[in-house]
Amino acid sequence: MENKYNEDGYLVVRENHCCEHWEPDDGALVPMRECWCCKWSKFNAEESRLISESIGICIYEGNRENIEVCR
Numbered sequence: 001m002e003n004k005y006n007e008d009g010y011l012v013v014r015e016n017h018c019c020e021h022w023e024p025d026d027g028a029l030v031p032m033r034e035c036w037c038c039k040w041s042k043f044n045a046e047e048s049r050l051i052s053e054s055i056g057i058c059i060y061e062g063n064r065e066n067i068e069v070c071r
């Protein structure tokens, strides 16, 4: 599947997505190996301006799209 990015260049992820940079979220008692339980995910629909709560963004810099900086 092709990666999608939001307007800020952050990777758009689903709850059950996972990647090699996964790290458990501090608040999860038994964290499953998926974005929902990863400390790098954000599933706040308003903040990321996404339609569904099951779709969020990954704020891990290594997964961010390369954005050309205006000079």
Ligand code: SF4
Pocket (backbone or CB within 6 Å): 011, 013, 017, 018, 019, 020, 021, 022, 023, 034, 035, 038, 039, 040, 041, 042, 057, 058, 059, 060, 063
């Ligand atoms: S939130 Fe990002 S770093 Fe975490 S598992 Fe998902 S894609 Fe990987």
